[in-house]
Amino acid sequence: MIDLKDSRAIVCGSSRGIGFACAEAIAGCGATVTLVARNEASLEAAREKLPSGAGQSHDFVCADFTDPPGLREAVANHLESIGPVNILVNNTGGPPSGPLVDAAPDAISSAISNHVICYQLLVQVVVPGMAVLGWGRIINIISTSVIAPIRGLGVSNTTRGAVANWGRTLAGELGPMGITVNNILPGYTDTVRLGGLIKKKAERAGKSEAEVIEDIKAEIPVGRLAEAREIGAVAAFLASPAASYVNGVNLPVDGGRTAWQ
Ligand code: NAD
Numbered sequence: 001m002i003d004l005k006d007s008r009a010i011v012c013g014s015s016r017g018i019g020f021a022c023a024e025a026i027a028g029c030g031a032t033v034t035l036v037a038r039n040e041a042s043l044e045a046a047r048e049k050l051p052s053g054a055g056q057s058h059d060f061v062c063a064d065f066t067d068p069p070g071l072r073e074a075v076a077n078h079l080e081s082i083g084p085v086n087i088l089v090n091n092t093g094g095p096p097s098g099p100l101v102d103a104a105p106d107a108i109s110s111a112i113s114n115h116v117i118c119y120q121l122l123v124q125v126v127v128p129g130m131a132v133l134g135w136g137r138i139i140n141i142i143s144t145s146v147i148a149p150i151r152g153l154g155v156s157n158t159t160r161g162a163v164a165n166w167g168r169t170l171a172g173e174l175g176p177m178g179i180t181v182n183n184i185l186p187g188y189t190d191t192v193r194l195g196g197l198i199k200k201k202a203e204r205a206g207k208s209e210a211e212v213i214e215d216i217k218a219e220i221p222v223g224r225l226a227e228a229r230e231i232g233a234v235a236a237f238l239a240s241p242a243a244s245y246v247n248g249v250n251l252p253v254d255g256g257r258t259a260w261q
Contacts, residue, residue, distance in 0.1 A: 001242035005030035005054050009087035009239065010075065010126065013065075015042035017191035018141055019091040021232030023050060029236050030054035031087060034078060036061045036071075065092040065114045072121040084129025087239045090119040091141035094193055097200055100154025111159040116166055123170065127179065136179035137239045140167045141231070144185045146250050147258045152201065164250055171248030180247040182238050187254025188216050189226040221256035 009026050013019035015037035027033045027050040035043050035050075035058070043060040050058045059082070063074040079085065095111040123138060130136025144150070146164040149157040164183050171181040188194060198216075202209045217223055234253050237243055252258050 002029050002236060002240040004087075004236070004240060007031040007087055007239070008034070008082065008085040009089065010034045010036060010061075010085050010122070011087075011089040011091070012036040012122070013091035013093060013141075014089075015039060015046045017193060018186055018189055018228050018231045019089070020046050020049075021228035022089045022091070022139070022141070022235035023232075025229065025232035025236035026087065026089070026239055027051045027056065027058060028053075029240065030056070031239070032056040033058045034061060034082070034085070035059075036063055036075065038062060038064045065118045066110070068113060068118050068121055071118055072125060075122060076125045079125060079129065084133055085126055086130055086133050086135050087137045087139070088122060088126045089139045089141065089235055089239075090122060092118065094143070095153075095155040095159060097152050097156070097197055098154060099152065100158065103155050107155050108158060111155050112162060115159050115163050119163065119166070127174065127177075130174075130179050131177045134178045136174070136177070137243075138167070138170065138174070138179065138181040139235050139238050140164075140181070140183045141235075142167075142183050142185050142250075144187050144252050144254050144258050146183065146185050147252060148261055152204075153197075168248045168250070175247050180238075180243070182243075182246060182248065183250045184231060184234055184238070185250055185252045185254065185258075186231045187220065187226055187252065187257050189228055189231055191228055194225070219257050219260070220254070221260050224255065226253065226255060 011023040014023045014035040063071040145157040
């Protein structure tokens with residue numbers, strides 16, 4: 001049920017972290033993956049690490065989510081050479097941290113552009129091909145701030161709510177075409193981004209980074225941070241035939257933290 005051998009996937013923000021873990025899990029189920037991020041050398045290194053046991057030949061596209069028309073063009077051109085894809089994972093770097101009340105309006109516009117506008121453009125590029133195939137999976141990597149805002153992540157909290165409702169609206173519109181759209185809400189996941197957020201939080205609170213990590217773990221019923229591969233595994237499930245009746249959900253993958261708030 002999680003055999004993706006005949007599938008082609010585009011996984012964004014995938015040179016490292018959660019995006020790479022999604023690509024790795026989806027490739028591990030047999031799909032051929034196109035990675036998308038900014039840096040060619042990082043993408044090449046990530047591509048080489050992807051499983052290819054089903055004989056797949058993975059590739060990548062260099063594109064920047066701060067340039068929506070450039071991103072759209074790069075991915076559309078790539079699709080012209082590889083043909084339609086049936087899996088899209090929308091993901092990119094998160095907005096800077098800080099209280100919302102101090103955020104410049106431009107920071108909110110940029111985050112909405114990087115997340116909502118870019119994801120919208122990507123969906124418009126892939127959906128015609130998915131419609132012809134009669135089978136598609138769109139998976140959005142968001143955050144548990146969709147359920148409850150996270151202190152100190154004002155711009156992110158604002159943007160994530162918009163992405164979540166955008167995704168669930170598409171789930172309703174695209175379901176009749178055989179395309180499901182689901183939102184993954186990762187909890188605290190051990191990546192470079194989380195490391196940066198913990199460092200800033202420690203500086204603001206006058207604590208060590210280890211103390212901040214202990215504070216975070218104390219809120220999580222399973223008592224630890226997530227590994228990125230635990231988010232990737234859920235993306236592979238949602239991408240697969242096993243998830244054929246899952247559509248329009250906000251799925252926390254957070255060790256039970258939001259259930260326990
Ligand atoms: P990360 O910073 O480790 O990785 C981000 C990936 O996106 C990298 O491959 C990076 O190169 C790429 N990227 C960043 N900016 C880009 C741009 N402008 N154009 C193209 N590619 C770009 O982050 P992560 O921890 O893997 O998080 C991924 C997403 O999930 C982020 O939006 C983050 O806010 C969100 N998230 C993370 C956590 C966590 O605890 N790590 C929790 C909830 C939500």
